[in-house]
Amino acid sequence: MSHQPKPSVFPASIYKYQTGELVQSPDLLAVEEPLEIQLNFIANDEITERKVSVTMRTPGHDFELATGFLFSEGLIKSPKDIIRIRHCESMKKPEERGNVVKVTLRPHVKVDLQRLERQFYTNSSCGVCGKTSIEAIQLTGCPNLPIDAPIITADILLGLPTSLRNQQMVFEHTGGLHAAALFDNKGHLLAMREDVGRHNAMDKLVGSQLDNAEVFHRSIALLSGRLSFELVQKALTAEIPVVAAVGAPSSLAVQLAQSYGMTLVGFLRNERFNVYTHPTRIQM
Structure with missing residues (x-):
């Protein structure tokens, strides 16, 4: 049986409080299900299978x-390291179907088993990233970003949240997704x-752009929520020089961006924004 795509929205019947009473109404919810990544x-000299992440x-x-996860965690260098990627269909429970992805790497790809064990533990225990210092990122060999490009005007930067919201089709129906x-x-866009x-x-x-990774080097990433350390780390691994968000950055996210030459923009909404690091890329 071929894999059928799972829906991203779920119909529900809810009660809305309106003019002093509860009124039954149809609604759509964002679907949330676990995904297990196997490697x-x-x-x-032996074929090894390990669980990498449950999210x-x-x-x-x-x-x-x-x-994208394997790349940002340094387990692969490019999509060419992957021979095959597929949904695992031989599951014991029907609800597991479509919720396990198996990734097969090329024989030359070396996997750090100790790092892999740590990664699975931290990603299956309440989302703790396990990275507590910028020194941990330095060990991965992430490059310093060139600070002279890209140049983006303040007016264009201010228009990005509206452009993003116009493309958030599932959010438009559910209000429950990050982008x-x-x-x-x-x-x-x-x-x-x-x-x-x-x-x-x-x-x-x-993951969607890794086949043309050069696009990252001249682009701006926009996030719909806050800027955490791990999100900045993922952008840094892809060598994205400008990262903006509608929410606030954490202190460690700012320190990481400052250390590697990334322009970090927060509170990008309502015709205003804050630049926390390397403002030279923003043109007035």
């Missing part, structure tokens, strides 16, 4: 999510992904 690779996500673009989008410096998890939305976005 097949060669270790000690709660909105079904859709699962392969992009898995690819991550990639724009060029003229404000043209290049790609956008949605998910109940902000980290998953970012992984889906990165």
Whole structure:
């Protein structure tokens, strides 16, 4: 049996409080289901299978999510490291069907087993990222970003949230999803992904563009929520030089962006924004 895509919205009957009474009304909810990512690779001349991550996500673009996650965590360098990626259909429980992705790596790809064990633990325990310092990122070899490009005007930057909202079709129906989008410096939308998890939305976005990774180097990423350390780390791994969000950044996110030459913009809404690091890319 071939895999059938899972819906991203779920119909529900709710009660709305209106003019002093509860009125029954139809509604749509954002679907949230677990996704398990399994990795097949060669270790000690033997075929090895390990669970890498369990995350709660909105079904859709699962392969992009898995690819973007493996890339941002340093387990692969490019999509060419992957031989095959598929949904695992031989599941014991019907509800597990479509919720397990199996990724097979090429024989030459070396996998750090200790790092893999740590990654699965931290990603299956309440979403704790396990990275507590910028020094942990430095060990991955992320590059310093060139600080002279891209240049984006304040007017174009101010228009990005509206452009993003106009493309958030599932959010329009449910109000329950995060979004991550990639724009060029003229404000043209290049790609956008949605998910109940902000980290998953970012992984889906990165995974969708890895075949043309050069696009990251001249783009602006816009996030619909706040800027956490891990989201900045994922953007840094993809070498995205400008990251903006409608919400606030954390202190460690600002420190990471400052250290690697990334322009970080927060509170991008209502015709205003804050620039926390490297403002030279923003043209008045």
